[in-house]
Structure formats: structure tokens, C-alpha cells
Amino acid sequence: MSDAERRRLKEDAEREKNWKRWGPYLAERQWGTVREDYSADGDVWDYFTHDDARSRAYRWGEDGLLGFTDRECRLCFSVALWNEKDTILKERLFGLSGNEGNHGEDVKELYYYLDSLPTHTYAKALYKYPQAAFPYDDLVSENARRDKTMLEYEILDTGVFDNDAYFDVQAEYAKESPNDILIRLTITNHNTIESPLHILPTLWFRNTWVWGCTHEGCGLKPHMSADNETRIRLDHETLNRFYFEVSHGPNDIKPQLIFTDNETNTDRLFKTPNNTQYVKDAFHDFIINGDHAAINPKKQGTKAAAWYRLSVPPKSSIILNLRLYSEEETPTQIFGNDFDKRFEDCIEEADTFYSQLIAGSLSDEERIISRQAYAGLLWSKQFYHYVVKDWLQGDPNMPGPPAERKKDTRNRDWPHVFSRDVLSMPDKWEYPWFAAWDLAFHMIPFSQVDPEFSKYQLEVLLREWYMHPNGQIPAYEFAFGDVNPPVHAWACWHVFHSTAPRGKRDRAFLARSFQKLLMNFTWWVNRKDPHGDNLFSGGFLGLDNIGVFDRSRPLPHGDHLNQADGTAWMGFYAAVMLGMGLELASTDVAYEDLASKFFEHFVAIIDAINSFGGSGLWDEEDQFYYDQLLVDGSDKPLRIRSLVGLIPLIAVLVIDSNVIQHTKGFRKRMNWFIENRPELSRHITKRTCPKTGNTRYLLAIPPRERLESILRYMLDEDEFLSPFGIRSMSKVHAKKPFTLKFDDTTYRVDYEPGESRTALFGGNSNWRGPIWLPINYLIIQALQRYERYYGDDFLIECPTNSGNMLTFGEVAIEIQQRLTKLFLKNKNSIIPCLGHAADCLQSDSFQDLHQFYEYFHGDTGRGLGASHQTGWTALITNIFHNIAEQRSAPS
Incomplete structure (x- = not known):
């Protein structure tokens, strides 16, 4: 049992068994992305909105709630919900577009990645669903009213979670074999009254058949149909045949199998006749509007769901069991004792895997945070598809794109990019696209859980279908040609050292990376x-x-x-x-x-x-x-x-x-x-x-004297040193803003410990005061290198003016301990990064649920920006590990 996951990782790496074929690779948001934007003006948010998403087939990917898919996103599974109060079926996470938020785009939901093995043989996530009508209009209008000097208006501020009037919807996945996936949905009513819930475990094929594209197999339309009342047959040209089986609900309630097609409702969106009678948003019309003609009575199509109508008792839970398996790997027993036993075994295997990975000297609280950080890393893997040449030219079976796209649009200088990979995302809702320098930081903690994946991720961006012929690495989807700090080499070097002991390290990986990085370094020197x-x-x-x-x-x-x-x-x-x-x-x-x-x-x-x-x-x-x-x-x-x-x-x-x-x-x-x-x-x-x-x-x-001066500033609590790490700007500018008159314009820079008050770069990214884990991590590593050279011969006053003299290594530990305080409960049992919603988060159902923010308030530690930035903020796992080593070191 103890080596089960490592055995699977070895089998997958050696291509003996395809254990990673299925995983949580489904995006949290596909709408509002560059690759779905075919507008003339490049306004991605307005061209494809959240309201469009329920009715419009995506071109390049899919999204869903608590979802799972194969590594090419051919067949997708997710959960849809309705509380009999909402105006729309809850099929995907809602958030404000970049134009709507007072600090840029912002997801407005409560969801948590709780666990995952690197092969996703076990995975668990949680969504909290209000029983009141979801406050879509309130969130939009109130955030529009607020300016950049005000905090964002969050879902907890609306009151819909007051008095425990909500459901926990937990999805768990366990694999019996690479193509046999057991699914367990646990619905918990936290309210004191019985509450209705419609839950629709949903399967659909990504639409690859209407565009006329040439890189999605033969373009044959896949097909799904009902075999009986509880089983769906699924046929796809490259996946071959799969089956999906659903159990009865509580009190032997039978779900109803319903079908439609994953095709655009052009009648609703564009007032033009639909190409097919059954369209993507049929389940919404059927369940909420009572339109029985919306679904296919022949029980066939390219999208299907099992519709459960539940009444969940107060303070109680209901479990639904489902199973997706290939014909070649059909289990002898679909449900029953073996089903439950497989979940028990997978959970035990996950516990064993992480008990070996996470240092035993950590506290229970630190271990829970570390494990959820790893879970967030693994759940943030996403199928990413973007063929720039086809995107620029348009598809054969579709109307041609506006002429402006070819002469003045994003990424027109990157027609060689051909991406169809599972990549590590910064945040699957706010940043559901790869960002090169984010990904480099992700691979530092990733190398601990899945060394082969971390090496592949770093290498793939250096391949010819990503790297520009001139040597530039693509930055991120909104502008491949932008430049981020060159940290890719450092990540390759770090992963080389951390994934194997000396003498067994992957020199071929290092050599391949080094050769491509030579081109990139030359690009930097020539261009910058x-x-x-x-x-x-x-x-x-x-x-x-x-x-x-x-x-x-x-x-x-x-x-x-x-x-x-x-x-x-x-x-x-x-x-x-x-x-x-x-x-x-x-x-x-x-x-x-x-x-x-x-x-x-x-x-x-x-x-x-x-x-x-x-x-x-x-x-x-x-x-x-x-x-x-x-x-x-x-x-x-x-x-x-x-x-x-x-x-x-x-x-x-x-x-x-x-x-x-x-x-x-x-x-x-x-x-x-x-x-x-x-x-x-x-x-x-x-x-x-x-x-x-x-x-x-x-x-x-x-040199040494300048190093001493920089450190005096950095370790001064009135300058850079926050109770929670190193600020990105000195606090001295709170009293003494910098001003510059240049070209008849006066520029001003203030210390801004929280959200940005400027619209520069969209206003949702702020380096004028907050704390960023990736830069703190680089500083910590630098201090450790200085320690290696100077040892005890160079002492630093930390904090400045305290009289407390430390070595470089001790200063590194001090900064790391401050960073951990972002996530650990303080003396008032408040977690600083969650402090802005502390009252609600004190209830039992919110205990041990952590979020990993993009950056943190420079004075209070409050989490800011993207709330699921488990990519680079998962560096906290490495920091906990370093502290654990320090604890266990001989005195």
C-alpha cells in the first residue's frame, strides 16, 4: 500500500499504464479568454460573457464545476446544481469580468481543492452552494458602485451564507484502473430545515465537429445514448467506447437520464435559427423553465445528465455514486462494497503518500495547509488548447474572422504556437491560461509531488511549438510577446537538484534545457x-x-x-x-x-x-x-x-x-x-x-558594504519587513510618496499595501506594497547562498535597530516564519489571509479549509488578488519543509 502511488507514477512515466489520462484538467472558466475571442476589437470579456457560456459551444476548451476530463478534453464530467431559487442552472463558477470588478476580474464563489494524488487516482474538491438565490446582480452592481479605494464586495458580504443556509457539494474521484473512474458526490445540508436540491452529474463531448478543424482526429461526431435507465453508452473515435453508470439516490430514487447536444443556441444568442433542435442550454430550459421539448426524447446526443431531485434533511448528508469506465476495463461489480472499499484504499494510499512527503515535525495545522497546497497545485492542471494560426485565420466551416484580427490583434507574431497540452495554470478561474514565469515557480513545489511532470512542464515551453524562433519564451495568453523576469533557468536548475539525489540526477533534462535556454538568454541580451x-x-x-x-x-x-x-x-x-x-x-x-x-x-x-x-x-x-x-x-x-x-x-x-x-x-x-x-x-x-x-x-x-546597506532597509519593520514577510515596496512611501514631473505630467507612487488604486495593468496586479511569495522565496534562497559563503562571519541586525544579530541562515528562517503566519491561526484563532471574512469562517464547516491567494496585504496579511493561486503560493510547502528541517537539526 505504501508504494502504490509511486508505483503508478513509475508505470505512467515508463508508459506501461496511462494513469494520468484522466484528471481534474477541466478549466474553471473558458469564457472571457483570448482563445475564445473572435471580435474585431479584442475585448475578450464582452465578446464571450458568463451569460453566453451556458448557451454557446466553446471552440478551444470546456469548463465546469468540480470537473474531470481526459488529457485531450474529449469527454468531460462535471456537476450542475439548482436550488429552486436561482434564475440559471449552476453549471460553472461565476465571477466579475475585468471590466466589472473594482480591482479587475474576480471569482465570486466558495470552492476548495482538498486532496489529490499526482496520478489523480484519488482527488477531492468542495463547492459551497447557497440555498438562497445566487446574488448575481448584487455582486455586479455593488462592485460597480465601489471605486479602487474600496475593498472588493465578496460573496460572503452578500449574506447568502448566513445562518448556515447552504449546501456543501463534495466531489471525490478514485481510479480502479487508468480508465475506470469511481465518482462519489456527497451533499450536505448545513441548514436547520430540509432543503431542495436538483443535482445533475453531467457528461459531454467537447465540440470538435462543427469547426472543420484538421487537428482533432477525423472530425467525426461522437455519440452518447441511454443503454437503460441508469447507464449511458459513450462512443468517440479516439477514446473508443466508455460507459457511465449512476446509482439510485436516497430512498431508491431513480434519476432521470436527459440528453441534448453540445451545440450553440444561436436562436437565443444571435436571433438566428439553430443548426440542431437540441442545444447546449437545454437542461436549463427543461429544469428551470419546464420546457420538455428542449431535451431529446430519443435519449441520445453529445451531452447527457442524470437528474436527481433531492430533498436534503437538515444537518444531514446524501451520497450519490457514479462510475465512468472504458469497455476494455469494465469492472465485475459497478457499485456495492467493492466501490466503497476502493475509495477507502485510495484515501489510505493518499495518506501514506503525503505522510512520506510532508515532514513529520510539522504541526497538524501545518500539515493540513501543506496538503491542500499540493492539492491545489494538482487540481490546477488544465487542458490548454490554442493553435494560433487557426485562431487568426478562422475555421473552414465558420464565418471568417474580422480583417482586423490579421493585421492588429494579439499574438499575430506567434503563428507557430500549437498548444494542446495539460499545463499548470496560475489559477483556473482568474488565469485559466499558462503564464511562463508563474509556471516556473509552480514547478518548485511540484517537483516534490511529481518530478517527471515538473520537468516536462519546464521543457515544453522551450519546445519549438511554444518558444519563438528568435528564442523568446511566450509570456501568457493575453500577450505572448510580453516579457516576464527570466526565472525559467533557475526553475530548471532547482528541479534538477530537487528531484533526485546527487549521482542520480537527470543530466539529459539539464542538458536539453540548457541548450534551449542559451537561445533565450541570447534573445534577452540582443533585445533588452x-x-x-x-x-x-x-x-x-x-x-x-x-x-x-x-x-x-x-x-x-x-x-x-x-x-x-x-x-x-x-x-x-x-x-x-x-x-x-x-x-x-x-x-x-x-x-x-x-x-x-x-x-x-x-x-x-x-x-x-x-x-x-x-x-x-x-x-x-x-x-x-x-x-x-x-x-x-x-x-x-x-x-x-x-x-x-x-x-x-x-x-x-x-x-x-x-x-x-x-x-x-x-x-x-x-x-x-x-x-x-x-x-x-x-x-x-x-x-x-x-x-x-x-x-x-x-x-x-x-559588494559587502552595499549588501549591508540593502539588508538594513530590507529588515527594517518601518520599511520592507512586514509581520508576514518582505513587502514589495517600503512603507516609508506611506508618509513620503515619490513624485516626478516628466514631459508635463506629474507621476506619483505611494505605498499601497492592499489592492491597487491605479488602473495600470488592469488594476488587479499590485507590486506597490503587498507581499508576494515568489519574490520572498527567491530572497530566502539568496540568503541561504550567502550563508554558505560567510557562515558565522557575517552577522546581520534583524530586525533593524533591534540589537538582535543573526546569520544569513537565521535571517532566512525569520522571514520564512513570518510568511507562515499568513496561513496559521493567530492568538485570536484568526487566519490572517482570511481575516476579511473571519466571522463566517469561524463556523465548524469552514474549519481546515484554506485558500492560497495571489499576494497579501503588506500590513495585515489579508489575501488579495486571485484566491486559488496555488501555483506560486504553493511555495509555502517548501517554506514549511525548510522550517521543519531547522526544527529537527541538531542544536
């Missing part, structure tokens, strides 16, 4: 260092609105901005590539030349940021790194104390002399460089351990 002086600028949107200007756009009059963080990111990139090159050179001398190249490039970047034109981007007055605005031949520091000046900390590499000794060619070139380029080699420091005689070399952007 316009003057060839190793000072970089332009883009770096990973820090969105942290600065004065929109840095992805050119400045007026040809003026230029040298970015301290942009330059530091490239130093970090060069340092990582140097580390990778040295590792590969230890067994292949062909990599020694490349290691030398990155060694010299890193040192050149260190020199530029510290010395170019005198003191580089270092401000002698404030003793901090700032962006530098070049106007009319003179430079002006933009004195905003933000992550812009902290990012140089992360560009640090420690090299052991024994590594250099194993690379003869590199050693020779390095020694020549040190002897013949003293103006650059002065940035390299070394020290020898008196006990071992081992020498270590330190390559870092800030």
Missing part, C-alpha cells in the same frame, strides 16, 4: 540591452506597476530607463547558467566554454550595475539601487525604495574550488580572467576554510 553596456531595460512585467512608468512601453522622446531589477534579473540568469554549465562540464568538456562565457557575462553585469558611469545604478545618497532615467544625456535616479532595489540580492553564486578543479579548461580561463582583467575581477571574492583548505568564490551583485 539596447546600448550594449550590460544595463537592461524594457518589460519585466513580473513586477507590473511597481515603478513610475509602464515599463513595457517606450518612454517619450526616445528617453531611456536603466532598470536595477532588470539588470539584476539578467545577472541572476547568467549566474544560474554558469552553475548549470559547470555541472554539465563536469562530465562533458564541451560545456566548459559556455561556463566561461556566463562567468564573464555575470561579472560584466556586476560591474555595470555597480560602476557604469561612476557608481552604476547604486545611489550613493540613499545607499540603495534605483532605476535610472536617462534624459537629454543626463541620468536621474528614481528614488522609489521597492523590490527594484532588492532584486540585486538574488544575483549571487558560490562556487567551490573542487568544482573548478574538475573543469580544467574553465579553471584555466577563469585564472587568466582574474589575472588580466583586474577592473572586473575585483568583483570576485574568495575565502579558504582553515579546516578543510577548500576555497569558495563569491560572485554577487552587491
